[in-house]
Amino acid sequence: MATPKTLFLAWKDPLGHSWFTIGRLTKDSDNYHFVYTQGVFEAQQKCGFQPLLSFPRLDKIYKSTQLFPIFSNRLMSRSRPDYLNFMQWLNISPESNEPFAILARSGGERVTDTLAVFPYPELEEKGQYHLYFFSHGLQHLLHSSIERINHLETGEKLRFAHLVQDFDNLPALTLNTQDKLLVGYCPQYLYAGVFEILQYQNSNITVGVERVNKPPTPFQFRLLCKMTGNWSKDFRPFSTSQYQPVHAPVATATKFS
Numbered sequence: 001m002a003t004p005k006t007l008f009l010a011w012k013d014p015l016g017h018s019w020f021t022i023g024r025l026t027k028d029s030d031n032y033h034f035v036y037t038q039g040v041f042e043a044q045q046k047c048g049f050q051p052l053l054s055f056p057r058l059d060k061i062y063k064s065t066q067l068f069p070i071f072s073n074r075l076m077s078r079s080r081p082d083y084l085n086f087m088q089w090l091n092i093s094p095e096s097n098e099p100f101a102i103l104a105r106s107g108g109e110r111v112t113d114t115l116a117v118f119p120y121p122e123l124e125e126k127g128q129y130h131l132y133f134f135s136h137g138l139q140h141l142l143h144s145s146i147e148r149i150n151h152l153e154t155g156e157k158l159r160f161a162h163l164v165q166d167f168d169n170l171p172a173l174t175l176n177t178q179d180k181l182l183v184g185y186c187p188q189y190l191y192a193g194v195f196e197i198l199q200y201q202n203s204n205i206t207v208g209v210e211r212v213n214k215p216p217t218p219f220q221f222r223l224l225c226k227m228t229g230n231w232s233k234d235f236r237p238f239s240t241s242q243y244q245p246v247h248a249p250v251a252t253a254t255k256f257s
Contacts (some may be wrong), residue, residue, distance in 0.1 A: 004104045004119035007071075008037070008243065010189035012114040019116070020187040021242045022049065025071060027100065034062040039242030058246055067099055074108035074117065075099055089221040093212045104133055107187065109220070116189050119238050121197075121229070128230045129237070131194070132210060135175050135184030135223040142182075148211060149183050149223050156209045158225065160186065160198060171195075174238040175207070175225065184223060193238040194227065201231040 017048035022044035034052075036058045043049035054070045055062055062068070076086050089093045090105040104119035117164045121129040138146065161174045173186035175193060198205060209225055210226040231237075 004100050004122050006120040007103060007117050008120070009034075009117065010116045011043055011049060012116070012151075012189070012211070013043075013049075014114050016047065017188065019191075020047070021189070024243070024245055025117075027067075031063050031065055032067055034068060034175065035060075035245040037242060038244050039248060040246070042242065047143045049157065053164070071103060071108070073119065074106075074110060075102055076106075085217075086221075089211075089213045089217055089224070090177070091224055105224075106221075116187070118187070118190055121227075128228050130229075131190075131227045132148075133187055133225055133227070134221055135189060135225055136187050136220070138183075138219040138222055139184040141184065145182055145184075147238075148177065148181050149234060150214055152177075152183070152212050152223070154209055158183065158207045158209065158211070160194075160207060162195070175223075192240070192242065196240065197227075197229060197231070197237050201229055201235055204230045206233075231238060235252060 005026065007023065007025040008021050010019050011022045021039040022041070022043055023034060023036050025246050034170045037054065040058060041051060051058055052070065053246035054068060066072075069102075073141075076083055080086070081094055084094050086106075087096070089104065089240060092101060092105060096102070100119075104118075108115070111166045116134070119131070120132045123129055128136070141149075157178055159176045159180075161176055161177065165170055165173060171191065172188065173191055174182055175184045176182055177188060204226065206229075207225055209223070211224040213222050213224070215222075229237075
């Protein structure tokens with residue numbers, strides 16, 4: 001699999017259900033770079049977001065030779081007894097040691113905070129872009145939907161449908177089988193970027209089943225989906241202001257032990 005070159009950091013309002021893209025992580029041959037994106041201003045204005053302790057200044061570019069702890073702490077330790085199972089759930093080779101690839105596929109969500117990680121859509125050798133994500137909200141589905149998920153086949157086509165959820169009047173993208181059975185939701189933090197892609201390149205987009213992890217796999221890793229696009233050369237996904245960096249002079253991050 002191709003290793004993503006860019007990861008975005010999303011923040012969830014702890015008092016509601018809104019997600020905001022607040023940062024961007026990139027890596028060159030020598031260093032990791034983190035910058036806040038302009039989505040952080042919307043998070044501040046609407047939900048009172050405060051700068052992360054690891055990155056206290058919104059107007060700085062942080063640089064480190066090591067992966068910043070706020071990201072590395074979201075990687076499962078290879079010494080964990082369930083590590084091999086975890087890598088199988090992600091559909092990544094257990095020998096892989098690419099933190100970007102693991103974070104991009106897993107989402108890096110933890111119960112102890114309100115952050116998630118997602119990648120910029122990556123270009124494959126065939127000239128197509130792809131975006132992997134796990135279907136969300138399975139714990140709220142009917143038993144019939146869960147049974148259907150357990151019997152989905154790799155490569156089976158799914159459909160997006162747009163709706164407005166009852167709580168907080170938030171928009172959502174549902175995932176449905178070809179016969180319109182609900183099998184989960186596109187992650188809320190991906191909604192804005194995916195909806196933009198569907199709005200402008202809908203005829204060139206497909207979404208399907210990449211892997212089904214049977215029970216007792218946790219619901220959050222049960223259904224791995226893959227969105228594939230072959231869009232026009234002048235189209236750039238995730239191009240709205242919330243994904244664009246806050247430009248600033250370089251600041252070297254504190255050395256981490």
